[in-house]
Amino acid sequence: MQLQYLGHSGFKITTSTHTLLVDPFLTGNGKAPMDWQTAAKGTTHILLTHGHGDHVGDTAAIAAQTGATVVGMVELVTWLAKKHGVKKTEPANFGGTINLGQGHSVTLVPAWHSSAADDGTYLGNPAGLIITTPGKTIYHAGDTCAFGDMALIQELYHPHIGLIPIGDRYTMGAREAAFAAQKYFKFEKVIPIHYATFGQLAPTADEFVHHGKGLPIQVVNPGESITL
Secondary structure (H helix, E strand, C coil): CEEEECCCCCEEEECCCCEEEECCCCCCCCCCCCCHHHHCCCCCEEECCCCCHHHHCCHHHHHHHHCCEEEEEHHHHHHHHHHHCCCCEEEECCCCEEEEECCEEEEEEECCCCCECCCCCECCCCEEEEEECCCCEEEECCCCCCCCCHHHHHHHHCCCEEEEECCCCCCCCHHHHHHHHHHHCCCCEEEEECCCCCCCCCCCCHHHHHHCCCCCECCCCCCCEEEC
16 A cells, blocks of 8 residues: 655555545645646545645545545535535545445544635534555544544554644644654554645644654655555
8 A cells, every 4th residue: 555645634545446535735735746637646535634725625626537536524525516516425424434445444533623615614523534444544633733532543443554733833733743642542653744835834844753752753755655
C-alpha cells in the first residue's frame, strides 16, 4: 500500500484494489505537488473530514472526472450533491462505518473544530477518519485539538498510522499534537499534517519533532510517497 502526501491535509492512498483521496485541496494550495487532474488518476473514493474549503478542495471536479464516491458527514455530502452535482455519495455520522468493499472501510470519529462553506452554510460536524485497509488502519485526525476521547479511538480502532495536524491557530500546535500522540495512541508511524501551507501555520515540523521525542515520527514532504 502506498501513502502519498498531497500537502496540507491531503493524501492519496493506493492499495491493490482501491485509490482513496483524502481532503483533496490542490487548487489554491501553494504546497500542492501536482494539479488535481494528476492527483485524481484512478480515484475510486474521496474521503472528507469536514467542509472548509482547504479540505473539500477539488472534490466536485475530481468526482465528476472519475466517478468516485464521496464519503463524509451527511450534511456535507448532501450539500455537495445539491450544490455541486456530485452524483455518488456515502453519507455518514460519528461511529458509522461505510464499507468500501474488499476489506476497505471508513468510520467517522469526532474532531473538535468547525465545518462550513465559504458563505457560512453549515456542513455538519467536523470528523476524523478511521481508514481501514487489508494492510493497515490509518487515523486521519482532520482538524482538531487534543481531547480525552482520543483514548477511545485508540481502544476501539487500534490505528497503526496517525496523520496528525500540527500547524497551530486552527488546530493543535506542535506541543499539543505531540502530547496527544504520546498519551492516547500506540502508532507505528506518526506523520504531521496541516502546517506550512500558508503564513498563519507553523512553517516546519521541527517543533513537533522536538516535542515528540520518542514518537515514531516520519516527516513526509508534499509529493512524497511511502510504503506501508
